[in-house]
Amino acid sequence: MTEKKNSAQLSEGWAAHILIDQAYHDAWLIAFAHPFENWIERHGDDLYLRSVFFKSCPSARAVHPIAIVILRMMTGAMLLTQITHDARILGVVNVDGSGRRHVTLITESFHMRVAGSSIIEGGEPAARTAVKRASxxxxxxxxxxxxxxxxxxxxxxxxxxxxxxxxxxxxxxxxxxxxxxxxxxxxxxxxxxxxxxxxxxxxxxxxxxxxxxxxxxxxxxxxxxxxxxxxxxx
Known part of the structure; x- marks a missing residue:
């Protein structure tokens, strides 16, 4: 019998386990999705940095300084491209047992301002573009x-x-x-x-x-x- 691979399991190779405010997980995953020479993966509630530059590393000690440099650049790119934008709750969706959606529109919605980094430039996230240009x-x-x-x-x-x-x-x-x-x-x-x-x-x-x-x-x-x-x- 073939053993099923756990969907939360990392693929073969080196990875750096990184800690980022969970509120920004999606922004990082969008900006640095695979395929890219340095990318972010989410497994469960954790984020991992993967890179083609890790492949030739013989040990964790060799991976560590490379991961630091890559993460510094990624952080700079995210800070460079962050904007403040509006977020609104326009409605509430309830999905019943049959999968049918019941939508309630809200005319006076809750409103807040949040920081984000999903700016698109040339068809891709601007943070990724910044890293490419800097490289x-x-x-x-x-x-x-x-x-x-x-x-x-x-x-x-x-x-x-x-x-x-x-x-x-x-x-x-x-x-x-x-x-x-x-x-x-x-x-x-x-x-x-x-x-x-x-x-x-x-x-x-x-x-x-x-x-x-x-x-x-x-x-x-x-x-x-x-x-x-x-x-x-x-």
């Missing part, structure tokens, strides 16, 4: 990973620094006009000052808050990835 350049990969780290001002500055390296330097990046020059300088100056705040304790005029700088860097990274895609298609 074309080492510095953009680093920028996306630093953006995903969300460790504070240090990671924000390192993200800017990586984008500058991709562009060939700070002045070269400014000349690309990916975002308003003044906004770029403001975010970079604030990030540089704040990452050394304990040493310098230097007050700046027109300093950006962390949230303001985060939005500026997000827009800069998005524009850099789009620019890279355009260059490749020329």
């Amino acid at each position: 074309k350049n080492l510095y953009l990969e680093e920028a996306l990973a630093y953006f995903g780290d969300q460790g504070g001002w240090f990671d924000l500055y390192k993200c800017i620094e990586s984008i500058e390296q991709w562009a060939g330097g700070g002045h070269e990046l400014e000349d690309m006009n990916l975002i308003p020059r003044d906004e770029f300088k403001r975010a970079k100056r604030s990030a540089n000052n704040m990452r050394h705040a304990r040493l310098k304790n230097k007050a700046l005029t027109n300093e950006a808050s962390f949230d303001e700088a985060w939005v500026i860097v997000r827009d800069l990274l998005s524009a850099a990835l789009a620019r890279k895609e355009k260059e490749l298609n020329q």
Whole structure:
């Protein structure tokens, strides 16, 4: 007798067991569904990271650092593409024993605002597109990973620094006009000052808050990835 395979069983090969807020499971599964070189699988209530780059790993110790890098990039891509959108309950569905649906429409629905990441770009989730674009350049990969780290001002500055390296330097990046020059300088100056705040304790005029700088860097990274895609298609 052939033994039935458990539907919750992982297929052969390496996998990294990851923890993500359950409210965002579906968004991650949509963004990074198989086939893709790095993808997410759900088995029961757990999520697992799979990758073609795990295949040649001889041990779990070899898989671990690769999984960390991949997850940092994925996190950066999800943060890059998240938007706030409306969610509404428009009705209640009851399915009876015969499978028939009984729908009750609600005219005054419960309404809430939630964060999501299901933006579609070019026919696929934008988070996946961001990872693909970043993978074309080492510095953009680093920028996306630093953006995903969300460790504070240090990671924000390192993200800017990586984008500058991709562009060939700070002045070269400014000349690309990916975002308003003044906004770029403001975010970079604030990030540089704040990452050394304990040493310098230097007050700046027109300093950006962390949230303001985060939005500026997000827009800069998005524009850099789009620019890279355009260059490749020329």
